[in-house]
Amino acid sequence: MSHKSIIPQPGILNISPYVAGKSAATGGNRVTKLSANENPHGPSPLAKAAYIEAAGSLEVYPNSSHAPLRAALAEVHGVEAERIICGAGSDEIISFLCNTYAGPGDEVLYSQYGFAMYPISAMAAGATPVQATETNLHTDVDALLAACTPRTKLVFVANPNNPTGTMVSEAEIQRLAEGLPPQALLVLDGAYAEFVEGFNGHAALVEARDNVIMTRTFSKIFGLGGARIGWGYGPAHVIDALNRVRGPFNVSAAALAAAEAAVQDVDYTEHCRAENEKWRGWLREALASLGLPSVQSFTNFIMPQFESADAATAADAYLQTRGLVVRALSGYGLPTHLRITIGDEIACRAVTSALSDFMKGARA
Ligand SMILES: Cc1ncc(COP(=O)(O)O)c(C=O)c1O
CATH class of the missing domain: 3.90.1150.10 (Aspartate Aminotransferase, domain 1)
Incomplete structure (x- = not known):
């Protein structure tokens, strides 16, 4: 055959x-x-203990709404629980975003040395990845704005960035959010935000605008890469759309329990x-x-x-x-x-x- x-x-x-x-x-x-x-x-010893405890009820499906973890995240970060979505790593949130907002004929823009999953998820959704050049290994907001077209649906910026490790200012990120065409959603990837003292991954910009979402992960500072859990915080209209493509049990019970304990162990x-x-x-x-x-x-x-x-x-x-x-x-x-x-x-x-x-x- x-x-x-x-x-x-x-x-x-x-x-x-x-x-x-x-x-x-x-x-x-x-x-x-x-x-x-x-x-x-x-990970935090408390997160490890929560993960092990979850092994006692592996036959039970996980909480589908992720409400306890979202409440813990909202409390620690001072954000609204209703506007949080959890995923199997922030990779899954990146994939949800591409599947929800970009398809054939659309462009997904990212910085020259941006994280490799941006073009992969864009292409998996049938969209075209587009790179904007960086300047001295830093995200270049002017280059990103210049690369926007009427087909640009998503713009991914990790701040700080992987693999360069560099960061651009809050003012530059705000200028980017303000300058994007109306059909483009800005995704601020904060996988490494916790390593910057006093920085909350541009949460205030997400609060202030309806074209910005931030993604975060438990894989880096929280030491839970093997558990596969991340989250996103965005405008209500975006979270609502993403939840429609999310599988009901996309995050395991053990990962949810470990993440909740981890975020509380400040x-x-x-x-x-x-x-x-x-x-x-x-x-x-x-x-x-x-x-x-x-x-x-x-x-x-x-x-x-x-x-x-x-x-x-x-x-x-x-x-x-x-x-x-x-x-x-x-x-x-x-x-x-x-x-x-x-x-x-x-x-x-x-x-x-x-x-x-x-x-x-x-x-x-
Ligand atoms: C910039 C960036 N975003 C997202 C991720 C995905 O992390 P995870 O899917 O483990 O949450 C990584 C992992 O290396 C990363 O470096």
Whole structure:
């Protein structure tokens, strides 16, 4: 039998599948994974306990409205619970947005070094992804505005951004929201917002406007990447539309319970933020003194630059022999850079020591 008549929707086979951060290395006894921006300290002990407790009732479907988690998020963030939607990671919210607002003939705009799931989800919805160039590894609002057309339906901006780690000002983001054409929805991806002290992912802009939604995740500072849970906060008309495409049980009961405990454990979150800031500064300086400068990062990773793409590739290979797995960025169009998650003290020292040896001539 032939399957030649069973064909995916136009454009699906043009999608390059997402490449996740590697989790194994070629050498070394113990592998330290610094390729996926995970929290080296893990989740709050309260979140872990809630997840384990949820195992006692696995036969029961999860709460479909996510009301307890939405209430906890609303309380901690000072936002309205009715305007929150929860997803299996913020990836799912990104996918809901593309499926709901963009289709064949529509454009989904994002920044040059934007997160890879924006074009993937856009193409999965049949829409056309469009990139706006960045300036010095920063989101360029003028370039985004200039790239808008009557077909632009969604504009994705991560602030701070992955993989660059850079951030643009509140005023710039507001200027973008104000300057978009009327049919375009601005998606502010705050996956790394918690790493910026005192920053709430542009929640106030979401409050003030009806063309802005923010997405957030429990995968990064909350250390729950394996549980798959994220959320979005947007205008009522957008949340209503997204809820129509959301499956009733899209988030597991264990993930909901863990996330609720995690968001309430604000002391633990602050501890993780402070540790990250301390070791990010330390690592940036240490690598710069080896001749590997990096742009200022507001996230839980940094992006050192090598003298050439070959040098970055060789450094990546050498780090693997030392049991250190980082993220190569040629897929993002940044072949001379590597992205390194800020691990704990041991990991930061290990990366520095390995890159010091590499710069002195050690090779894989
Ligand atoms: C900018 C950005 N947005 C969204 C995500 C998706 O995160 P998750 O689906 O785990 O919530 C990531 C994960 O790496 C990210 O870096």
